[in-house]
Amino acid sequence: MNEIVLKPKDHTRISLEAEVITPDSFAGKSLDEIENMMLYQGNRSVRLKERFDVSGSPCDTAADLRIIIDGDAPRTKRVGEKMSCGEIVVRGNIDMHVGAEMTGGKITVEGNADNFVGREMVGGLIHIKGNALDYVGGTARGKMEGMRGGEIIVDGDAGDHVGNFMYGGVIKIRGNVGQSAGQHMRGKGTIIIGGNSWSRVGCEAADGTILVKGKVHLSTASLGYGCIGQVVKDPELGGDVIEGEFYELRADMGYEPKCGIAKVYASVGLNEHILPGGRTSVPRKGDMPVNRDMLPYLKIYHEEMIVKGGKK
Amino acid sequence: MTTETELLIKNGIVYDPINNVDGEVRDICIRDGKIVDSVSAEAKVIDATGKAVTPGKVECHSHMVGITPTSARIMRPEDIRTRVSASTDVRRAGGGRTVPNTWELGYEYAKLGFTRAYEAAVTPLYSKEAILEFNQYPILNKGIFTLFGNNWFVMDYLKSKEQDKLTAFVSFLLKTTGGYAVKLVNPGGNEAYKWNAEWNCHHADDPVPHFGVTPREIIKGLCIANEELGLPHSIHLHTNMLGVPGNYEVTLDELNITKGIAVGSDSGRVQNTHITHVQFNSFGGDEWRTFNSKADEIAKYINQNDHVTADSGNVIYGDATTMTADSPAEWALYKMTHNKLISNDTEAEDGVGIIPFLYSKKSPVHSVMWAIGLELLLLTDPWKMFVTTDHPNGGVFLDYPLIYSWLLSKKTRMEEAESSHGWALKRTGLGGIDKEYSFYELVIATVAGPARSLGVAKREGHFSNGAAANVAIWDINPLEDDLSRDPQVDKLATTAYTIKNGEIVVKDGTVVSAPMTPLDVAHAHVDYEIQRTVEEELKTKFKRYYTVQFENYIVDPDLYLAKSDRIDVVSGKVHFIPYATQTEEAVK
Numbered sequence: 065m066n067e068i069v070l071k072p073k074d075h076t077r078i079s080l081e082a083e084v085i086t087p088d089s090f091a092g093k094s095l096d097e098i099e100n101m102m103l104y105q106g107n108r109s110v111r112l113k114e115r116f117d118v119s120g121s122p123c124d125t126a127a128d129l130r131i132i133i134d135g136d137a138p139r140t141k142r143v144g145e146k147m148s149c150g151e152i153v154v155r156g157n158i159d160m161h162v163g164a165e166m167t168g169g170k171i172t173v174e175g176n177a178d179n180f181v182g183r184e185m186v187g188g189l190i191h192i193k194g195n196a197l198d199y200v201g202g203t204a205r206g207k208m209e210g211m212r213g214g215e216i217i218v219d220g221d222a223g224d225h226v227g228n229f230m231y232g233g234v235i236k237i238r239g240n241v242g243q244s245a246g247q248h249m250r251g252k253g254t255i256i257i258g259g260n261s262w263s264r265v266g267c268e269a270a271d272g273t274i275l276v277k278g279k280v281h282l283s284t285a286s287l288g289y290g291c292i293g294q295v296v297k298d299p300e301l302g303g304d305v306i307e308g309e310f311y312e313l314r315a316d317m318g319y320e321p322k323c324g325i326a327k328v329y330a331s332v333g334l335n336e337h338i339l340p341g342g343r344t345s346v347p348r349k350g351d352m353p354v355n356r357d358m359l360p361y362l363k364i365y366h367e368e369m370i371v372k373g374g375k376k
Numbered sequence: 377m378t379t380e381t382e383l384l385i386k387n388g389i390v391y392d393p394i395n396n397v398d399g400e401v402r403d404i405c406i407r408d409g410k411i412v413d414s415v416s417a418e419a420k421v422i423d424a425t426g427k428a429v430t431p432g433k434v435e436c437h438s439h440m441v442g443i444t445p446t447s448a449r450i451m452r453p454e455d456i457r458t459r460v461s462a463s464t465d466v467r468r469a470g471g472g473r474t475v476p477n478t479w480e481l482g483y484e485y486a487k488l489g490f491t492r493a494y495e496a497a498v499t500p501l502y503s504k505e506a507i508l509e510f511n512q513y514p515i516l517n518k519g520i521f522t523l524f525g526n527n528w529f530v531m532d533y534l535k536s537k538e539q540d541k542l543t544a545f546v547s548f549l550l551k552t553t554g555g556y557a558v559k560l561v562n563p564g565g566n567e568a569y570k571w572n573a574e575w576n577c578h579h580a581d582d583p584v585p586h587f588g589v590t591p592r593e594i595i596k597g598l599c600i601a602n603e604e605l606g607l608p609h610s611i612h613l614h615t616n617m618l619g620v621p622g623n624y625e626v627t628l629d630e631l632n633i634t635k636g637i638a639v640g641s642d643s644g645r646v647q648n649t650h651i652t653h654v655q656f657n658s659f660g661g662d663e664w665r666t667f668n669s670k671a672d673e674i675a676k677y678i679n680q681n682d683h684v685t686a687d688s689g690n691v692i693y694g695d696a697t698t699m700t701a702d703s704p705a706e707w708a709l710y711k712m713t714h715n716k717l718i719s720n721d722t723e724a725e726d727g728v729g730i731i732p733f734l735y736s737k738k739s740p741v742h743s744v745m746w747a748i749g750l751e752l753l754l755l756t757d758p759w760k761m762f763v764t765t766d767h768p769n770g771g772v773f774l775d776y777p778l779i780y781s782w783l784l785s786k787k788t789r790m791e792e793a794e795s796s797h798g799w800a801l802k803r804t805g806l807g808g809i810d811k812e813y814s815f816y817e818l819v820i821a822t823v824a825g826p827a828r829s830l831g832v833a834k835r836e837g838h839f840s841n842g843a844a845a846n847v848a849i850w851d852i853n854p855l856e857d858d859l860s861r862d863p864q865v866d867k868l869a870t871t872a873y874t875i876k877n878g879e880i881v882v883k884d885g886t887v888v889s890a891p892m893t894p895l896d897v898a899h900a901h902v903d904y905e906i907q908r909t910v911e912e913e914l915k916t917k918f919k920r921y922y923t924v925q926f927e928n929y930i931v932d933p934d935l936y937l938a939k940s941d942r943i944d945v946v947s948g949k950v951h952f953i954p955y956a957t958q959t960e961e962a963v964k
Contacts, residue, residue: 206454208716 065151066123068098070116071134072156078106079159080115083142085133087150087169091126098122115140126150127169133158136175144171147188163190166214176220180204185233187214195220198242201235201253202228211235211253215302224262227255230272234302246274246315249326254302266315269326275301275310280330280338295332311335381878382407382415385847388424389855391816392431393824394838398816399855404429406845409877413841422880426853427872430819431837432491432846434826437612437652437687438767440481441513442498442506442520444699447718448475448730448768452697467514467887474697474732474768482514483887488776489848489871492517492832496612496652496766497561497701499523499722501922501929503553507936510895515874515881517941519896521612522555523701524598525563528724528921529914531587534597543601544910547900550607552930554937556896557609557830558602561701563594565616566727569704576704577616580629591616595633599648603640605900606948608831610639610648610685618656618705624670627657628677635683643831643950646682650829653689653766655749667741669748669804675755685829686756687764690749690779691742692771693735693796700769703727724921735771743800745770750782750789751804754811758821762829774869781863783813783821788863815854835952847875894955895940901947 068090081104090098099113112118116133123129127149133140136156144152144163150170154162157175164183176194182201196218201211202225210229221239228244231251240259247264249255249272260278296312298305308331315326330338383406390402405415439445449455452475460471461480470480485493498506498520510518524530524546533542546558564584565577571585580592595613602611615630617623634649651657660670678684698709703719706729710717718730735742749770753761763779765771782789786809793800793807801807813821827837836844851872852864870885881889918926931937942958944951 204454204457206452207457 065128065130066121067130067132068095068118068120068122069132069134070112070118072116072137072140073114075136076105076139079139079141080105080110081142082140083145084112085131085140085143085152086145086147087126087129087131087152088147090122090131091129091150092124093122095120095122138178144169147171157194163188166190168214179223181218182211182214182216184210184212185214185216186212189214190216192216192218192220195239196222196237198223198225199228200226200237201230201233202226208248209250210248212251221259226257227253227272227274230255236302240278246272246326246328249274249315256302256304256306266326266328269315271325273301273327273329274315275299275306275329277306277308277331279334280328296329299329301329308332311338313338381409382419383845383875383878383880384415384419384421385424385429385849385875386421388427388429388849389853390429390839391819391854392839393816393820394828394833395840397839399428404839404847406847406875406878409845409879411839411841411843411845422849422873424849424872426856428815428850428852428854430489430848430850431823431827431839431843432848432874432876433489433822434830434832434837435485435490435493435516435764435773436650436762436826436830437496437689437764438493438773439497439699439769440493440495440767441478441509442495443502444497444701444728444730445475446505446509447720447728448697448699449477451716451718451730452732455697458695464887466890473772473774474695478509478512479514479890482516483890484774486515486874486876486882486887487870487885488773489850489874490516491846491848491874491876492827492830492836494518494556494830495520497521497523497559497726498553498555499701499725499728500527500549500553500555501722501725501924503555504931504936507554507895507931511892511936511939514890514892515876515887517893517896519556520554521557521559521609522550522553523561523726524549524558525560525594525614526565526567526701526726528567528587529917530594530598531564531567531584531589532917534589534593535587539597539600540906541910541913542597543604544902544906545914546598546601547605547902548907548910548914551897551899554895554897554931554940556898556943557607557612558598559612559614560595560598561614561726562616562618562704563591563598563613564589565591566701566703566721569707570721570727573704573707579616579626580633582616591630592633595630595649596637599634599637603637603648605902606641606643606945606950607898607900608641608643608645608943608945608950609829610645610650612650612652614652614700614702615657618653618700618702619659619708620705621659621661621663621667624658624660624673627651627654627674631677631681631684635681637683639683640948641831641945641950642948644828644833645685645831647685647760647829648683649685651684651686653764653769654686654761655689655691655745655752655770656766658748658752664741667744667799667803669744669751669806671748671751672755672805675752675761678756678760685760685762685825686752687762687766687826688749688752689764689766689770690753691735691745692765692775692778693737693742693746694771694775696733696735696771697730697768698733699728699730701726701728703729705729706731709733723923737796740797740799740803743797744803746796747793747800747804747806749779751806751809753779753783753821754806754809754813758813758817759825759828761821762826763821777865777868780813780818780822780868781865783818784815784859784863786810786812786860812860815852815859831950834950845875845878847873849873849875892939895937896943897937897940898943898945900945 101112130151133154142161154173160178203210213233224242226245230253238258243262246266249269253272310329313328385404463469568575661667767773874882942953
């Protein structure tokens with residue numbers, strides 16, 4: 065596999081619209097051509113070489129190309145947008161829309177990712193080894209079609225609205241998630257949450273499956289959790305058998321056209337509070353899902369902005 | 377625009393239906409923004425050899441500015457992702473398809489060869505917003521159709537049978553809110569809907585709750601008022617029961633209401649009623665399962681009666697945003713699609729509904745709707761049926777060239793029909809229509825017909841001496857090319873040149889100049905005494921009905937309408953007073 069290494073030069077606060085960083089657009093270009101590719105930064109356009117040191121061996125076929133962003137690129141957006149094959153590795157943090165609308169290939173982020181990981185993706189694999197912020201596998205504002213296929217794995221925690229308007233594919237979050245996971249799910253998608261989930265799981269979900277291995281917090285009684293079907297042992301979801309006993313719940317009973325077709329599985333051991341007559345759960349320390357402060361690169365930004373603002 | 381500009385368009389193939397010119401090779405001379413007989417030798421020459429030359433197109437029904445498209449822009453942030461345009465030295469950046477931003481609309485219409493466009497529905501309460509947007513809208517001349525069909529004051533005057541006061545009220549409201557024509561949307565039905573979401577006016581004699589007047593009385597009363605004032609355009613009617621199977625009977629019934637009312641204007645129009653996006657009102661059947669086309673009935677009526685003109689409201693497959701003041705129709709659509717909905721009412725005036733919508737080739741109903749629009753255009757006299765999509769309800773105006781291609785070529789039309797759902801041919805008469813538009817007829821249905829119907833034909837829409845020099849030059853040779861075999865969609869989509877008031881604004885599909893052009897406002901004069909009486913009555917009612925003060929409701933002419941062309945109407949005679957002369961008057 066041929067590798068092209070992009071080493072980020074400096075960190076700016078104005079984000080870089082880097083939708084050209086995909087194996088598809090790098091394929092068949094010489095290093096010189098790649099260095100001179102245009103990116104937008106705010107309302108200016110810059111060349112790739114102004115923001116990255118480019119090295120490596122170019123190649124004609126995108127499928128044989130691996131792009132390595134060697135370091136933190138916390139203000140580089142839309143990396144891997146619409147990629148169809150090949151591989152991207154980010155050895156650090158990355159900004160929003162990584163792997164948006166991708167149809168194939170693989171993206172690995174060794175640090176954290178910002179919002180909209182795998183927005184509206186159709187196929188391929190995204191592996192975030194750190195945390196991810198909101199709208200993992202979701203959709204951008206206004207559009208009502210999220211992820212349709214492929215797989216997203218987040219080793220850490222994820223923020224709110226995981227799988228917003230999801231139509232298919234698999235999302236696996238090993239840690240906790242924020243509120244409204246699986247919101248507006250419309251198709252046969254699957255979300256597997258290893259940790260706890262904050263309130264409103266599966267709200268307005270028309271179809272699909274959400275499994276929570278930890279605790280399901282409730283904040284309102286409007287969802288259909290009262291409608292407990294059965295206890296399921298070792299369900300098979302997203303190609304894996306998940307060990308343990310789970311309550312099978314109906315998601316939002318208020319969504320009119322497809323009332324209660326979506327399913328939420330919640331582990332038996334940790335979720336007594338959702339049984340009829342169960343006590344309202346009070347969140348304890350450690351239950352809380354992702355906190356914005358836990359994303360180190362955001363902290364850097366806030367500090368940087370404060371410093372720069374102070375100098376003015 | 378500099379004062380001494382001369383332009384000579386040489387050897388173009390000229391199409392000018394108002395002057396019965398069908399593809400004659402001749403020169404067009406322009407001086408100071410007007411068509412003239414001859415120009416001096418220093419005139420700038422455009423070589424139009426082998427190119428079609430037509431007057432600038434006129435859009436008679438489109439939702440472009442005002443509170444409704446603005447709400448839709450807010451509701452559909454995803455729309456801007458579909459297409460964006462970069463800024464240049466002369467134009468601003470823009471984007472969007474179904475709800476583009478204000479100036480993008482101006483540039484894109486100009487690229488399609490349009491030089492005049494009308495915003496189809498503005499509630500008087502929010503007309504300030506529409507006027508402010510229009511003041512930023514480049515290149516095209518424009519005007520606003522003001523909503524009257526569910527206005528409480530209109531219904532009050534109809535209930536007490538005071539036609540003279542109604543006439544004075546129409547004049548007053550158009551003048552004070554910067555309107556150009558009287559628009560009726562689902563007359564009475566929106567008012568019924570505002571009292572109960574399941575209520576509507578189901579036919580012409582279904583009374584409006586709490587008022588007791590019927591849609592028949594509203595249409596007749598406003599048509600009489602319109603003709604008494606002699607406004608340049610007739611009433612612009614969107615009939616009841618839009619989008620309901622079997623509504624063609626209501627449409628025919630309501631068209632018959634105004635038959636016999638004499639046209640009171642000398643603006644050149646012959647109709648007293650313009651029925652808009654008639655495709656949505658030509659449905660047969662009792663329910664969706666028996667849904668079929670009744671376009672032939674509607675076309676027959678319009679062909680036989682001279683008091684009606686219409687625009688088609690074609691459906692084009694793809695993404696659209698339905699937006700109309702007809703809230704009951706949008707509520708019915710919401711119950712079917714459960715898509716995101718805005719439904720609103722504007723105090724004592726009208727309603728509004730907005731839903732994004734996708735027209736699909738696989739859908740039987742959408743396929744029939746697609747065919748109905750074409751049937752109407754093909755079966756009706758082009759002087760009476762104009763091409764629109766009711767942008768963005770049936771489709772996006774950017775796709776107009778597709779409609780042109782389906783009209784020009786049976787082959788293209790049947791290819792599209794065969795790739796649609798089978799109902800497109802089974803439930804309609806489209807397959808049996810062999811007619812193909814000639815280029816001349818296309819120019820009638822897009823330029824001459826709308827210009828005459830809208831009452832602007834005295835000053836533009838043709839190449840008579842003294843007419844405004846609005847010209848579109850197309851890289852098409854209809855004399856040699858067989859448009860029925862290959863309708864050349866890409867060349868119909870962008871002009872070689874668009875000339876607005878003698879200035880080249882578009883060249884080879886690129887905007888080269890973007891002048892700001894004035895807004896048309898109709899000032900119809902009525903008897904002073906009755907106008908005073910109506911104003912006093914309004915002030916009293918305003919305190920009860922409205923959340924705003926009467927003084928704030930009126931559009932300030934100096935702040936908002938400083939750059940508008942005034943169309944003064946005195947006892948049926950139309951006087952055009954351009955804003956340039958208005959300022960001269962003010963200086964004197």
